[in-house]
Amino acid sequence: SMAERMAFNEEIPFDITNEVSIYPNVPDEEAPLRAYAAIGQGDTATTPLQMALVAATVANDGVVPRPRLVRQIFDPSGGIADKFSPTDLGRAMSPEVARQTTEMMESVVAEGTGTAAQIPGVSVAGKTGTAQTVEGENPHTWFICFAPAIDPKIAVAVIVENGGAFGSEATGGAVAAPIARQ
Secondary structure, eight states, X not given: OHHHHTTTTSOOOOSSOOOOOXXXXXXXXXXXXXXXXXXXXXXXXXXXXXXXXXXXXXXXXXXXXXXXXXXXXXXXXXXXXXXXXOOEEEEOSOHHXXXXXXXXXXXXXXXXXXXXXXXXXXXXXXXXXEEOOSTTSOOEEEEEEEESSSSOOEEEEEEEGGGGGGGGGOOIIIIIHHHHHO
């Protein structure tokens, strides 16, 4: 239910069409597979837009923001022809859960697998990921984050398919986190 509150299994309302991220419905009698799906394995499939939305939801005190490609449209003379106010898709988690998640994500960057995303003078909250693909292929590497951790201004999602130049040794912390920092 948490995944669905974050807009998994449905098209995200966005300014352009997008792929639906899938979080499988795992029956109770197969609960270990639910944990496997929760870390992105098995039949779970997601997009960078979806993962940026997950980071933004935590940053937004648990409220899922409606992603926008455009904030304003200018007319030929430079005046504002149209403006889009921020809206949301509902609450996915309580502010307390979002705060606890933020603290854990800050630890990932401060002293965990995401230290390559550190920015001097800025507290970054992030999460690394390494996703196995088909047998014989190198893993995809992920990093999602937001910054500053308190009063966030930006949420980021990075995926490097098949580990880039790191090949089979690729991890989200080594490959995707430095890109997010940049």
